[in-house]
Amino acid sequence: MSASKTCLASVVAEGLRASCRDHSKFLGLVLGARNVSTQRAVQAALLLSVLTPGVRAGPAGDGPIDLALGGLSGPTALAHEGGFPDGTLALSAQVTLCNLGADAVPFEAAMSPDHPGVALQLYRVASGPGGHERLVQVGTSWVHHRFAALGQSFCGSCSGGPGLSALQPGCSDAVSASVLGDAFWLGPRQEWSAFTGSWSCLGSFFDGLPADCVRDEDGGGTAPTEARLAIDDQELLLAGATYWLEALALTANEASPFDNLGSRAVQFSWNGASWSVQAPSAGNALVSGPAVLRWGDDSGSADLNPHDGEVVASIDVTDLGAGLWRYELAFFNRSLDGGIDRLDLPRGAVLLDVTSADGDGDPSNDWTASSNGSTLRWQAPNAGAALAFCELMSVGFTTDAAPGPGELVAGVMSPGLGGGQLELPLTLPDHGGAFSDQGCALPGLAGAPWLAGSGDLSAGSAQAIALVNASPLSLAGLFVSLSSTPVPFKGGTLKPFPPFDPILLPTDGAGEITLPFVMPAGVPTGTQLWLQWAVQDGGAVKGVALSNALRGLTP
Numbered sequence: 337m338s339a340s341k342t343c344l345a346s347v348v349a350e351g352l353r354a355s356c357r358d359h360s361k362f363l364g365l366v367l368g369a370r371n372v373s374t375q376r377a378v379q380a381a382l383l384l385s386v387l388t389p390g391v392r393a394g395p396a397g398d399g400p401i402d403l404a405l406g407g408l409s410g411p412t413a414l415a416h417e418g419g420f421p422d423g424t425l426a427l428s429a430q431v432t433l434c435n436l437g438a439d440a441v442p443f444e445a446a447m448s449p450d451h452p453g454v455a456l457q458l459y460r461v462a463s464g465p466g467g468h469e470r471l472v473q474v475g476t477s478w479v480h481h482r483f484a485a486l487g488q489s490f491c492g493s494c495s496g497g498p499g500l501s502a503l504q505p506g507c508s509d510a511v512s513a514s515v516l517g518d519a520f521w522l523g524p525r526q527e528w529s530a531f532t533g534s535w536s537c538l539g540s541f542f543d544g545l546p547a548d549c550v551r552d553e554d555g556g557g558t559a560p561t562e563a564r565l566a567i568d569d570q571e572l573l574l575a576g577a578t579y580w581l582e583a584l585a586l587t588a589n590e591a592s593p594f595d596n597l598g599s600r601a602v603q604f605s606w607n608g609a610s611w612s613v614q615a616p617s618a619g620n621a622l623v624s625g626p627a628v629l630r631w632g633d634d635s636g637s638a639d640l641n642p643h644d645g646e647v648v649a650s651i652d653v654t655d656l657g658a659g660l661w662r663y664e665l666a667f668f669n670r671s672l673d674g675g676i677d678r679l680d681l682p683r684g685a686v687l688l689d690v691t692s693a694d695g696d697g698d699p700s701n702d703w704t705a706s707s708n709g710s711t712l713r714w715q716a717p718n719a720g721a722a723l724a725f726c727e728l729m730s731v732g733f734t735t736d737a738a739p740g741p742g743e744l745v746a747g748v749m750s751p752g753l754g755g756g757q758l759e760l761p762l763t764l765p766d767h768g769g770a771f772s773d774q775g776c777a778l779p780g781l782a783g784a785p786w787l788a789g790s791g792d793l794s795a796g797s798a799q800a801i802a803l804v805n806a807s808p809l810s811l812a813g814l815f816v817s818l819s820s821t822p823v824p825f826k827g828g829t830l831k832p833f834p835p836f837d838p839i840l841l842p843t844d845g846a847g848e849i850t851l852p853f854v855m856p857a858g859v860p861t862g863t864q865l866w867l868q869w870a871v872q873d874g875g876a877v878k879g880v881a882l883s884n885a886l887r888g889l890t891p
Contacts, residue, residue, distance in 0.1 A: 401590055405598045406433060409600075412430075427456070432509070433454070433508060436506075437591065443499070453479040455726060457477075457583075457728075458582070462577035463574075472693045474568075475571070523541045523542060597670075597726075631650050633651060647668065660686070661735060663764070663765065667746065669723040669727055669728075674749055680712070682773055684737030690705045690732070715783075738765070741766070743759045743760065743761060744760040778829075785806040786803070793890045795858070799855055800852045803850070816836050816838075816839070828877075829882075831868055865889075
């Protein structure tokens, strides 16, 4: 056995405690990087640069406030513009808020920032392209700014009575459909933080010019379907469709932000002159949580530790026969203020009928799909098309890879202290091959670098790893490990850890590096090989972009 093969076997057997004196040279031989010659000082500099831990955000809220969504009823058609069936419906509903906490919840009218907000979303479950069932979002409203607390007893015993400027513990506040849809109290969603539940008057839609927190806008010029939950007639005419109306309550200093979202089924019918909307009473209680969790075969969620906002996804998988499977995915931004602008997930060798739908009817902001190696990506065309809070993206595709445990990777448009992407455990296409995408890419100026592997890692066979979409003509370091204990750094995550000394190479003019290698003999079955590139990139959060991590598994 050659010296390099003996060294690899020793590394595997001793779990990174082997006595190979020059890991960089050894890995260069194995991976084909025979011309790499780097001083250890440079290696150490890159390692220290990359492994500097980032600072993570702490949880929002500092008080025991718990404002819950207690009721959703009385869906009402407030207005209709345009001729049927090409017009638009403005929908509203009665929403009941409950103070389940120990402290009063401020209900001071704008321009005070101390008040809750309420928003509506509508979803449809119906057959999509090819007859496959999918969940899509068909409308969202602006946020209603609450201005007075009624102090009712819907949620239990209310001893505080009508507080007007505050909702006392145990008390409820019912917002009628007409008030919820009153343009005077409706403001844009982007002014609110779904994570902190806060709103600022300065420079807001209500403020106008000059920005001085004095109300200048009264909603008087608002069109009947503007700012309200607006749905095109065509979205409501699909035979056999199911519709879910969802409501969200926002408030600052929320100690329990998981009971402020819920949905009920609603039904629509056109009577020849107007829309009739109802929420059936039988078997249609308020379902707490995101509506997306009511659909699909499997679901997953993730947040940017420690709690910088949450995202949720559900997936529906259909066996089409003949070795093909149809995957329909619904991805929901629950409360991430940074927005989501990218979805990455594995695919098989065959890829057919790729679809996407954001429900807003505007083709100029549609996400585009692309494929690189074993990964399928959907990307927002610009910042305005990123998923804001309580917005949903639906995607679908057909592939020859059967379902299995996987990881959906979501990219954050505006990375904060919690990092630039999230990984959601979810049933996804299972490659069944030697290499699998493990996520954790950290984007640079041109987006996230991509790392893919080819070959089956059998002894004596030809393999290759290929890096693309990295910063051109830039120093890159390949981290390799036989295990993975992920560590946070530079706003991202390094999965090959503890690593060998990194292999340093420059990317070419296209931002690519391809390393061919031959798998040595004597490697035990089930040995893991973890790889991930770090690339100097001025557009990255800390000046270093990361590829996705790649895991190889020997047969």
